[in-house]
Amino acid sequence: MTILNVALLFGGRSAEHEVTMAAARAVYEALDRKRYTPILVRIAPDGKWWLHENALRFPLDMESSGAQIALLPGGGGKALIHRCNGGERSGTCHIDVVLANVCDGVLQGILETAQVPFVGSRLPAAAICRDKQMTKRILRDAGLPIARFIALTTREAANFQFAQETLCSRSLIVKPASFHSSIGVSRVTCESEFQAAVDLAFGHGSKVLIEEFVQAREFECAILQEAEKESNLLCPWPCEIIPTEKAAFFTYKAKLDEKEVIMKTKAEIEDVVADRVQALSREAFRVIGCEALARVDLFMRPNGELLINEVGSKPDITPSSMFARMMAESGMPYDALLQRLLEDAIERSARARAVL
Structure with a gap:
């Protein structure tokens, strides 16, 4: 069996730098080494890509190897490595698929230009989901309910x-x-x-x-698209996020502190409500043009009215994430989820290149 090189991209130029770093740690530790070899790439705040070759010391040691890495445009995964210390020769490596924890709406264009498979939506969906105003306008114009x-x-x-x-x-x-x-x-x-x-x-x-401000119950709905038949969207039972008295709403702090929220992997709602949440989530996925996976956040007012809050084209897929927990609840364990996402990314990329 061929072992695939999986580039884990993390960091970036935004305030979410630390969040993506923690996500990369979790995925790195979970990857099946019999199937995949992780290649660690940190995108620094100045935009440079740094290779972390001391994989055995990751995630305890976040220092780079002193080598910058760049994907070759049209290279199909070929990457150039430039060693900045001058002590070693520069070289190349091959990346079979990318799993990026950076969500800036720009990275996907770089990966598409490099013709390297990656997990998640291509442009323009990735950029649309990054801009909440654009997302809301598209949903509203499609007749979907929003705040x-x-x-x-x-x-x-x-x-x-x-x-x-x-x-x-x-x-x-x-x-x-x-x-x-x-x-x-x-x-x-x-x-x-x-x-x-x-x-x-x-x-x-x-x-x-x-x-x-919407006084409502808050749900999340995970969506996983089939690579071979893209009209098939797996949508497990929604989860519910319940802020405690410590959190006025689902804040950034609350997302890092489980004491501030109660996370119910399977929301306590009737079948008819779950059906409506799933149907709205699938429609939002299609309207935005998402691919591979997404997470849709929704509100339900006390009168039962549902509103779409946000659409995330690159949700957190760490083992402890709500996305992974919802998928596990539906019968797909984490290792199977990772394998499917990576293999589907390769299949989608091959199909896209075939029609060029």
Whole structure:
């Protein structure tokens, strides 16, 4: 059996750098060494790609080997290695498939240009999901239910009273338009909180969303697409996220501290509700144009109305992630999930090259 070289990309230029590093650690430890050889690549905050060749010391030692790595455009996985210390000759290596924990909506274009298989959606879906305003507009224009929102591109446009009246909501959610993991997200109820929240959100990007606060139950729905028959979307029973009294909503801090939320892998809902959540999630997947996998976040108001909150084209797939737990609940253990994602990525890439 051929052992495949799997490049694990982590890091990046955003505040999610540490989150992606932890995810890479978990996947690295879970990969079956009889099938895969992990190649560790950290994308530094300055955008450079660094090779970590001391794999036996990872994840305890995060220092790079002093070698930069770059995928060759059109190389089908060939990567150039440049040793910056000058003590060793530069060389090449081959990457069979990429599993990237970096979600910037740009990386996928680089991987497509290099013609290397990778897990997840290609462009434009990857970029669309990175921009929450664009995602919401596409969902809304397709007739799918979302919470009311407005977008800001300058701090000067922020007006608390106007936002309250426009969104018909006394409490508001302020968030960066291009960040996930709830980084930079605030719930506000007064003018002073609002201005601080806007400043915080603009610290993470040039566009900010203001949304109505939705008093609701929060669900997540995992989606796994078949490579051979792409119309088949496996959608397990939804999970539910229940914030405790310590968390006003599912914050970035709450995602890192299980004491702040209760995570129910199988939401306690009736079959008819689960069917509606799954149907909406599949439709959102198709409307955005996602591929391979996705996670759809939804709200359910007390009256039963469902709203799509976000669509993640590259959800966390570590062993402890809700995505992996939902898949395991449906009968797909973690090792089988990883194998399917990697093999499907290779199959999709081969099919895409065949039609060029």
